[in-house]
Amino acid sequence: FLPKEIIENTVKNGKQVLFLIPEKSQGNFWIRKIQQTTDNLKLKTNNICFFSTDLPFRKYIESFKKIRDGKSKITIGTRSALFAPFSNLGLILIVEPENKNYKSEMEPRYNAKNIGEKLAEILGINLILVSSLPSIENYVESDKVVAKREEEVQEIKKEIIDMKKGSKMLNKDIFYEWSSLSQPLFEEIKKNLLLKRKVILFINRRGEGLSVVCQDCGWIKKCKNCDAPLILYKKSDKNLSMVCYHCGSISLPPKQCEKCQSWKLVTLGSGIEKIERELKEKFKNSKILRLDSKVAARSTTQKMVLKSFFEKNGDILLTTSILFRYLPILVGKKVPLVGIISIDSLLSLPDFRAEEEGVKIVHNLLSFTLDKFIFQTFWPNSQVANFIKNGYNSFLKELLKERERFFYPPFSKIIKLTFSHKDSQKAENESLNLKKKLEGEVKNKSLQIQILGPSPSFIQKIRGKYIWTTVIKLKKLKANEKKQILSIVPSYWKVDVDPLTII
Structure with missing residues (x-):
């Protein structure tokens, strides 16, 4: 859905249009789409250009000059x-303004949506957010919401599988493993493959499993540098390794518990390599394609995998969220069965946006579903399950109640302050001292502010440094009041306004 009339009127009035997209890989698609949408304007090729700082230098300068000289009537860019x-x-x-790619993780850690709002305010122009499922904040804060109703489609059958009842333990030579597929999902896959029908299966985790855990004492194998659970990778039956996502260290998997010396080690969680192996064991005659950053790191490879699945002889597509990069390009592509193997690792995170992110994943996958959608989870009463059963309005109502109760956006603004140091005591003391100063400032100004923490970060240690986090929740303040509060924070602290996550 694009506001064709608004775009055309803007160009006819001699103004320029900026069209922001979250992924550079979508550039060519959106250029063609804009050309089709604005065919009445009869724009020349050089009237529409793509702009991004990672363009080849010559192309970057060419686009820069077109925009500066007013020759580019419509600019598409990241x-x-x-x-x-x-x-x-x-x-x-701004297309899909809730996409994480709009947030810069480098200083000054800006969010493109916020910059767009300020720029539109300064210039006195319109800002339009185009989204298939707006974030809670965007939905509530927008001046006007225009919903485009999709064409009526055949009702999708949705099923929620409680994995506490539907999962099995498999006894392997090295570890005890959870079976990734519940019996209902296995039977549906088998039935669809017999009918030569395609299947999409989603997992939001790379690796063999979340971690290696001792079933007797609860010990978890962690990285010595980062204090984060190591992820088990299996290159072959005899080639196992454990990898840290944070520092890249690689070690051999333990043969027994390093705490109680028990041999009863299990893998918790379901990584994509583990699921791929299980699928190949159970569906030996099917062509299984895998889409994740390890086997398809480049966009050209990712497009080849998708083309092979949708247009050729792929039977099962096992994918991570990389699939969602190509949502605009794949509009209308549907398969009879879509299954979520697990997003529980996301839903278990102590972050107020986890459930909303889970709902976005489900919403995106439903756009690929023709007949049946299966959701496997250990939490069948979650807000994501509520969304599947009762729809967006019910989910929105419950989530807004929760956000208001705990003073989270859109009822507050969040600032995340992070300090790291090789000395754990120094990291803690520095964080506690800053909190005292912040509390003094808040008391003097009588501001409506909540300060959470300080506390050790979710991953307490990365690359040998201990991390402490303080979260400030505040009502919308005037710019000078916010500046006064942040002026207390030393320059060597990491300051993130409107962070993507608080953990």
Whole structure:
């Protein structure tokens, strides 16, 4: 859905249009889409350009000059296009503004949506957010919400599988493993393959499993540098390794518990390698394609995998969230069966946005579903399950109640303060001292602010440094009041306003 009339009127009035997209890989698709949408304008090829700071230098300069000289009537680009030298900007559109790629993780850690709002305010122009499922904050804070109703489609059958009842333990030579597939999902896959029908299976984790755990004492194998659970990888039956995502260290898996010396070690969680192996064992005659950053790191390879699945002879697509990068390109592509093997590792995170992110995953996967959708989970009463059973309005109502009760966005703004040091005591003391100073400032100003922490970060140690986090929740303050609060924070602290996560 694109506001064709608004775009055309902006260009006819001699103004420029900025069209932000979350992924560079979508650039060519959106250029073609805009050309089709604005065919009445009869724009020339050089009137539409793509802009991003990671373009080849010559192409970057060429696009820069077109925008500066007003020759580019419509500019499509990633978040950096907000800083292009527009001569007469008249409209800003942001596609999927809740996408994480709009948030810069480098200083000054800006969010493209917030910059777009400020730019539109300064120039007195419209900002339009285009989303298949807006974030809670965007939905509540927008001045106007225009819903485009999709064409009526055949009702999708949805089934929620409680994995506390539907999972099995498999006795392997090295570890005891949970079976990734419940019996109902296994039977549905088998039935669809017999009918030569395609299947999409989703998992939001790489690796063999979440971690290696001792079933007797609860010991977990962790990285010595980072204090984070190591992920088990299996290259072959005899080639196992454990990898840390944070520092990249690699070690051999334990033969027994390093705490109680028990031999009863299990893998918890379901990584994509483990599921791929299980699928190949159970469906030997089927062509199973895998889409994740390990086997398809480049966008060209990812597109080849998708083309092979949708247009050729792929039977099962086992995918991570990389699939969602190509949502606009794959509009209309549907398969009879879509199953979520697990997103419980996401839902178990102590972060207020976890459930909302889970709902976004489900929503995106439903767009690929023709007949049946299966959701496997250990938490059948979660907000994600509520969304599947009762729809978006019910989910929104419950989540807003929860957000208001605990003073989370959109009822507050969040600032995340992070300090790290090789000395754990130094990290703790520094964080406690800052909290005292912040509390003094808040008391003097009589501001409505909550300070959470300080506390050790979710991953307490990364690359040999201990991490402590303080979270500030505050009502919308004037710029000078926020500046006064942040002026207390030393320059060597990491400051993140509107962070993607608080853990």
